[in-house]
Every structure is written in C-alpha cells, then in structure tokens.
Amino acid sequence: MTSLDSATAGSATDHTAAVGSGALFARARDVIPGGVNSPVRAFKAVGGTPRFMARGAGPYLYDVDGNEYVDLVCSWGPLILGHAHPEVVAAVSSAVAAGTSFGTPSLPELELAEEIVGRTPVDQVRLVSSGTEATMSAIRLARGHTGRELVVKFAGCYHGHVDALLIAAGSHRATFGLPGSPGVPAAATASTMVLPYNDVAALEETFAAYGEQIACVITEAAPGNMGAVRPVEGFNATLARLCADYGALFVSDEVMTGFRVGRSGYWGLEGAVEGWVPDLMTFGKVMGGGFPAAAFGGRADVMAQLAPGGSVYQAGTLSGNPVATTAGLATLRLADAEVYDRLDTAAAVISGLVGDALTTAGVPHVMQSAGNLFSAFFVETDEITAVRNFDDASRQAVHRFSAFFHAMLDQGVYLPPSAFEAWFVSAAHDDRAIDKIAAALPRAAAAAGSAAPDDEGAR
Numbered sequence: 137m138t139s140l141d142s143a144t145a146g147s148a149t150d151h152t153a154a155v156g157s158g159a160l161f162a163r164a165r166d167v168i169p170g171g172v173n174s175p176v177r178a179f180k181a182v183g184g185t186p187r188f189m190a191r192g193a194g195p196y197l198y199d200v201d202g203n204e205y206v207d208l209v210c211s212w213g214p215l216i217l218g219h220a221h222p223e224v225v226a227a228v229s230s231a232v233a234a235g236t237s238f239g240t241p242s243l244p245e246l247e248l249a250e251e252i253v254g255r256t257p258v259d260q261v262r263l264v265s266s267g268t269e270a271t272m273s274a275i276r277l278a279r280g281h282t283g284r285e286l287v288v289k290f291a292g293c294y295h296g297h298v299d300a301l302l303i304a305a306g307s308h309r310a311t312f313g314l315p316g317s318p319g320v321p322a323a324a325t326a327s328t329m330v331l332p333y334n335d336v337a338a339l340e341e342t343f344a345a346y347g348e349q350i351a352c353v354i355t356e357a358a359p360g361n362m363g364a365v366r367p368v369e370g371f372n373a374t375l376a377r378l379c380a381d382y383g384a385l386f387v388s389d390e391v392m393t394g395f396r397v398g399r400s401g402y403w404g405l406e407g408a409v410e411g412w413v414p415d416l417m418t419f420g421k422v423m424g425g426g427f428p429a430a431a432f433g434g435r436a437d438v439m440a441q442l443a444p445g446g447s448v449y450q451a452g453t454l455s456g457n458p459v460a461t462t463a464g465l466a467t468l469r470l471a472d473a474e475v476y477d478r479l480d481t482a483a484a485v486i487s488g489l490v491g492d493a494l495t496t497a498g499v500p501h502v503m504q505s506a507g508n509l510f511s512a513f514f515v516e517t518d519e520i521t522a523v524r525n526f527d528d529a530s531r532q533a534v535h536r537f538s539a540f541f542h543a544m545l546d547q548g549v550y551l552p553p554s555a556f557e558a559w560f561v562s563a564a565h566d567d568r569a570i571d572k573i574a575a576a577l578p579r580a581a582a583a584a585g586s587a588a589p590d591d592e593g594a595r
C-alpha cells in the first residue's frame with residue numbers, strides 16, 4: 137500500500153495521511169510556535185496535520201511521505217511558472233555561484249526595477265524583502281509626503297502584519313480601529329480607519345468628514361485575502377478621484393495581484409482601461425520568483441522624498457538581494473502573453489469544474505474571480521449570489537469548506553487551508569493536473585454537502 141492509498145483508506149475525519157509530516161510537526165511544535173513560521177500553514181482553520189513538503193515540480197508538490205498533490209496555492213501566489221522552473225533554477229544557480237549578497241548596488245536589482253517600471257505606471261521603485269515591508273514603507277512615505285497621519289483601509293483586505301494595518305474590522309461604517317492583535321499598541325492603530333470594502337458611499341462620507349487629514353487610502357487592487365472579491369465598477373476609480381481631490385495618496389497594494397493577474401497586474405486590467413493611476417503601488421510574491429523580494433513604487437515626486445535623496449527613512453540589509461532579484465527577473469522575463477493566457481485558462485477551467493461539482497452535489501456556493509484569482513465561497517443558502525465584502529465572506533459555512541479541503545487533500549489536491557483565501561494556478565497546470573482535480577471533485581463536493589457544523593476542523 138502506498139502512503140496515498142493508506143491516506144484515502146482512512147475515514148473522512150481521520151486525517152492520517154501524514155505519518156512523516158505528523159512526526160515532523162510534533163518536533164516543530166517544540167521549537168517553533170505552533171510548529172509553523174506563518175499561521176495559516178498550521179491548518180487551524182481546517183483541522184488536521186499540515187503536510188511537510190519535500191519537493192515541488194511544475195504544478196505538483198510532494199510531501200515527506202511521498203504523496204503527490206496538485207498545488208492550488210503556489211506558495212500563496214509567487215509561482216506563476218510552477219515549481220522549480222528549469223530556467224529560473226538555472227538563473228538562480230549561477231547567481232548563487234557569483235555571490236549571495238554584496239550590500240552594494242548590483243545589476244540584477246537594476247534590471248528588476250526596470251522590468252517593474254516597464255510593466256506598471258510607477259516612475260520609480262524601491263526594493264525590499266517582503267510585502268509587509270513594502271506596505272509599511274509605502275504608508276510611512278505617504279505620511280511623510282503629505283504631513284498627515286490618517287490611513288484608511290478596508291475590512292478584509294490584508295496588507296501584511298504592519299502594526300498600523302493590523303486592525304479589527306468594525307461592523308459599522310468608518311470605524312476608527314482597535315488593535316487587531318495583542319501587542320499592537322492602541323496608538324499604532326488610532327490613526328487608521330477601517331471601511332467596508334466596495335462601499336462607495338462610506339468612502340465619500342469619510343472623505344467629506346476627514347479628507348483633509350487623510351494621508352493615504354490603502355487597498356488591495358482586487359482583494360484576494362478574504363477569498364477572491366472583485367471591486368465593483370468604479371470603486372477604484374472613485375478612490376483615485378477622492379484621493380486626488382483631497383490631496384491624499386492612493387496606495388494600491390498589488391503584492392498578490394501584481395504580475396499574476398496580468399503583465400501589469402490588476403491595474404493593467406482596470407486602471408489602464410479606465411484611466412486612473414495609483415500614487416503608490418506595492419508589489420511582492422511573483423516579483424520574487426519564490427524568493428524574498430518585494431517593492432513599493434510610484435510617482436517620482438513622492439518617491440523623491442525617500443532617503444537618501446529625501447528625508448523619509450527606509451533601508452534594508454538584504455534589499456535588492458542579487459539572488460532574489462535574479463529569480464524575480466527570470467520569472468518576469470518568462471511571463472509573456474502566452475503564460476498569462478495559460479494562467480487565465482487554467483483558472484477558468486478549474487473554477488468551472490469546482491462550480492459544476494458543487495452544483496451537482498447541491499452545495500450552496502458562489503464561485504468568484506478577480507482576474508485569474510478565484511475561490512469558492514461556501515455560502516449558507518442558494519439565495520446568496522455574490523460576496524462583495526468581508527461581512528459577506530464571514531457568513532460562510534466554513535465546516536463545508538473544511539470537509540471539502542480534506543477530501544481534496546486526501547485525493548492529492550492541495551487547496552489553501554482556509555475558506556478566506558484565493559486559489560492560485562500556474563502556467564504549469566496542464567491537462568494531467570486538471571484531470572486529477574476533476575477526478576477528486578465529486579467526492580469532495582459530496583463531503584462538503586454532508587458536513588455537519590461540529591465536524592472536526594469546523595471553526
């Protein structure tokens with residue numbers, strides 16, 4: 137019996153596929169809080185044991201027990217070419233051999249900056265090492281540039297674990313936030329306002345009341361961190377207009393969408409067509425090609441305020457690291473129109489298959505997409521046909537997602553281990569990978585349909 141056979145032989149709630157993973161997870165919990173280095177990896181939202189992955193190739197992940205999974209997480213977005221793309225591996229290998237870090241300017245960081253500036257409306261970029269650093273720095277720059285303190289964000293949008301942005305979402309319009317985590321001082325969020333996403337009226341009221349104090353509005357270009365939610369028509373355009381009218385900066389966070397949903401990110405699908413441009417943008421994930429690299433960029437006059445030319449301080453020992461920027465550059469140079477076609481097609485096909493399987497099994501759901509980001513929302517009734525904001529997303533039957541997730545996992549498909557995440561494909565997701573997903577779906581849809589709210593992992 138292979139370990140995959142023994143996995144699928146277990147009962148639906150006996151997640152025993154992870155013999156090696158189970159032992160490693162126990163060891164990890166001794167020395168790493170919760171056994172993981174980023175919380176969602178721990179499977180808390182779905183129950184069961186996280187898999188320790190040993191290897192990735194194309195659209196597949198292989199765990200330490202030898203199980204193969206079609207990967208619909210793709211490292212939470214970066215891997216648009218799939219795992220271990222040979223040309224990226226070759227570029228990175230020669231970069232490593234040439235020295236791993238110089239602490240000086242180098243050519244790969246310059247070429248990556250030129251590639252980003254060439255694809256997006258930003259005039260200049262500063263490279264950093266994580267999306268969190270990018271948004272944190274963009275907000276500091278917006279405050280420095282405007283001389284104002286208020287920051288507006290939207291409930292359900294995630295911008296990394298920046299103190300000022302880790303804020304509890306209120307259920308009313310225009311709440312001043314309370315810290316969303318112990319350890320975040322009230323002072324850190326006192327100047328942050330949280331609005332419901334996709335609510336143009338709340339935005340207009342907020343600007344009418346506070347517009348002259350607002351340094352910036354930060355938003356995901358299209359939210360992927362509450363599942364995939366599309367901005368309603370005119371939402372981003374209104375944001376851009378209000379910011380311009382009141383002298384606030386419009387910060388579009390494309391850490392997830394940038395270079396994934398298209399050559400120029402979500403801006404390329406919307407702003408380029410509608411004629412608006414963010415003042416600042418943040419990037420990460422894809423632009424690092426699986427390595428820690430991120431960036432923030434924007435208008436030349438705003439970026440000029442940064443040290444060393446300007447007085448807004450920002451720095452990083454490994455910023456623009458030659459290995460990371462080589463990986464990102466190799467990835468972006470390979471990401472041509474054909475790659476984006478393949479991503480779009482794979483996303484549409486897989487999303488269609490998931491929707492069909494859930495419909496056949498009679499499971500209430502909404503399939504949503506924003507570019508080639510997509511996700512299934514397990515809603516409570518068939519009457520719900522759209523998820524527009526975090527309140528909507530929060531009304532999911534998460535126990536159905538947990539059952540669905542584990543049935544897919546047991547059959548070799550790796551979904552994000554949370555009902556509040558977008559699903560990611562790569563250009564390597566070929567017919568074999570898609571067939572494997574299709575074959576797993578009927579049983580997973582049935583498991584979702586028969587799940588009871590108090591099943592293991594339903595939380």
Ligand SMILES: *Cc1c(COP(=O)(O)O)cnc(C)c1O
Pocket residue numbers: 265266267268269271294295296297356361389390391392420421430
């Ligand atoms: C992932 C993400 C971040 C944070 O990036 P890290 O590299 O994890 O710090 C910020 N914003 C958005 C929209 C993201 O999806």
